[in-house]
Amino acid sequence: MDKPAPADHPIHELIRRRWSPRAFADRPVAPELLRSLFEAARWAASSYNEQPWRYIVAPREDQQTYGKLLDCLVPGNQRWARHAPVLALSVARLRFTHNDRPNRHAWHDVGAASALLALEATARGLAIHQMAGFEAERARQAFGIPQEFDPVAAIALGYPGDPQALPEDLRERELAPRQRRPLAETVFGGRWGEPLALLHLD
Amino acid sequence: MDKPAPADHPIHELIRRRWSPRAFADRPVAPELLRSLFEAARWAASSYNEQPWRYIVAPREDQQTYGKLLDCLVPGNQRWARHAPVLALSVARLRFTHNDRPNRHAWHDVGAASALLALEATARGLAIHQMAGFEAERARQAFGIPQEFDPVAAIALGYPGDPQALPEDLRERELAPRQRRPLAETVFGGRWGEPLALLHLD
Numbered sequence: 001m002d003k004p005a006p007a008d009h010p011i012h013e014l015i016r017r018r019w020s021p022r023a024f025a026d027r028p029v030a031p032e033l034l035r036s037l038f039e040a041a042r043w044a045a046s047s048y049n050e051q052p053w054r055y056i057v058a059p060r061e062d063q064q065t066y067g068k069l070l071d072c073l074v075p076g077n078q079r080w081a082r083h084a085p086v087l088a089l090s091v092a093r094l095r096f097t098h099n100d101r102p103n104r105h106a107w108h109d110v111g112a113a114s115a116l117l118a119l120e121a122t123a124r125g126l127a128i129h130q131m132a133g134f135e136a137e138r139a140r141q142a143f144g145i146p147q148e149f150d151p152v153a154a155i156a157l158g159y160p161g162d163p164q165a166l167p168e169d170l171r172e173r174e175l176a177p178r179q180r181r182p183l184a185e186t187v188f189g190g191r192w193g194e195p196l197a198l199l200h201l202d
Numbered sequence: 203m204d205k206p207a208p209a210d211h212p213i214h215e216l217i218r219r220r221w222s223p224r225a226f227a228d229r230p231v232a233p234e235l236l237r238s239l240f241e242a243a244r245w246a247a248s249s250y251n252e253q254p255w256r257y258i259v260a261p262r263e264d265q266q267t268y269g270k271l272l273d274c275l276v277p278g279n280q281r282w283a284r285h286a287p288v289l290a291l292s293v294a295r296l297r298f299t300h301n302d303r304p305n306r307h308a309w310h311d312v313g314a315a316s317a318l319l320a321l322e323a324t325a326r327g328l329a330i331h332q333m334a335g336f337e338a339e340r341a342r343q344a345f346g347i348p349q350e351f352d353p354v355a356a357i358a359l360g361y362p363g364d365p366q367a368l369p370e371d372l373r374e375r376e377l378a379p380r381q382r383r384p385l386a387e388t389v390f391g392g393r394w395g396e397p398l399a400l401l402h403l404d
Contacts, residue, residue: 009234010240012325014216015318020247031400032211038389038401039211042382044317046223047334055389057398089310105334108354110311114246115246116217119321123214132249132307144394152241152310178243180253187240187257190267192346196259198233 001158005178018122022080022170023161029059029085033124037157039119046109048098053113054091055155056143068142073154074133080170081131084156087123089139090130092150103111110152121157129156167172203362207380220324221380222331224315224372225363231261231287235326239359242322248311250300255315256293257357258345270344275356276335282372283333286358291341292316292332294352312354323359331358 003019018143038055046052058065069087070078081087090113092106103109118128134154145151163174186202188194194202207213220290224364240257248254260267271289272280283289292315294308305311320330347353365376386403390396397403 005245005247007241007245009237010246011238011242012216012322014214015242015245015322018245018247030266031402035385035403036213038385039209040213042385042388043207043209043213043217043220043380045220045320045332049381051388053388055334056394057389057391057401059400061401063392068392069289083329105355107314108309108313108316111307112317114310114315115314116321118247118259119218119318120214130247142390143390153307167209178245179251183237183240183244186244186253186255187259188345189259189264190270190321190345192258192348198261198263199237200233201237 001163003178010181014119014122018118021160022129022174023166024084024156024158025161025184026083026089027085027159028061029158030125033126034059034086036055036124037120037126039116041113041117044113044116045107046112047098047103047105050093050103050109051095052093052103052106053110054093054149056089056091058087060085061160071141071155072139073131075152077102077131077133080166081129081156082120083161084158086157088155089143089159090152090155091145092152094148095151107150114153114155125159126157127160130154132155203215203365205380210385215290216321216324219252221329222375223329223362224331225368226286226358227358227363228285229287229361230263231328231360235328236261236288238326239319239322239328243315243319246311246315247309248300248314249305252295252305254295254305254308255312256295256351258291260289260291262287271356272339274336274344275333276337279333279335279356282368283331283356285363286360288359290357291345292354292357292360293347293348294354296350296352296395308354309354316355316357316359327361328359329362332356333358
């Protein structure tokens with residue numbers, strides 16, 4: 001299924017087509033594709049080029065790791081994510097390597113890296129769905145994530161599947177229209193809350 | 203100037219070509235292009251579809267806002283960013299609108315939105331350079347940013363310019379090769395710090 005964004009202004013096809021499905025096809029993801037997805041994440045911008053992102057990746061073939069990661073998800077996400085051929089977890093290093101001071105942008109830059117991962121997936125007919133709903137401390141224990149790192153987001157990855165295969169409540173959400181706040185409530189000029197006049201957004 | 207990433211594995215052209223220049227051409231950015239850039243950011247994924255991102259945007263034509271934003275940058279960034287035709291500031295809403303609870307992924311999702319902004323810019327021959335080096339509290343005062351929001355990153359935006367126009371120290375950094383940590387130190391399998399075997403990354 002495709003679910004292109006109903007954009008108000010022209011945007012690149014790759015950005016328009018990215019979305020977060022819950023239905024995944026029963027089809028494995030070739031290792032060379034996975035390499036390209038994480039290579040895309042690798043080239044994100046980051047504060048001081050710290051590259052605070054790390055990823056734990058569990059293809060279904062690695063049953064033990066896949067099972068451990070699935071167990072970290074909240075039940076509501078396990079319902080659908082257990083059909084994804086690959087699960088992953090993004091992780092942030094919280095301090096700069098070069099001086100051990102706190103990196104204010106650690107999570108921000110992990111968000112950027114995962115956004116590129118999502119777009120590379122889109123370019124290859126794949127999709128990811130990131131989840132806030134997982135137990136971070138359980139993940140830390142399960143994978144021995146050191147204290148200077150934070151588990152950030154769980155990720156389901158694979159080829160989009162048939163929404164009809166989902167339970168009814170999830171199918172409804174899968175087929176619901178995509179929505180975003182208007183740009184006029186997001187892009188301000190000199191005064192907070194007032195749309196940038198030059199853009200004629202209101 | 204182009205500066206494509208020397209990627210180890212194939213990645214989409216848009217991701218490969220995105221980079222963060224310091225030299226900007228003396229050429230304004232048309233309002234319809236700015237609209238498309240922020241429209242791209244608008245369609246980022248976010249936790250509970252909160253869309254925690256906001257942007258303050260200052261095209262040079264709006265001299266007062268541009269000057270206020272430039273004043274928030276650290277001197278080392280003012281040196282080059284003052285030539286960009288547009289300055290901006292990303293801002294994160296720290297709590298969920300629907301229940302006022304802390305949004306653990308606020309900064310993460312702003313990072314994702316700004317990554318899409320950067321790619322849409324790349325697609326249109328533009329570029330952005332995000333900066334951690336600015337005074338957040340000064341920005342809060344200057345623009346009346348409410349306490350429930352955090353100023354996140356300053357942004358210089360425009361058409362890439364001639365590196366030869368930069369002072370020598372900045373020109374060297376502009377022309378230096380792009381570098382990233384190897385994927386084997388970023389993508390782990392079941393054991394923290396060990397590259398995912400399936401990917402043959404080591």
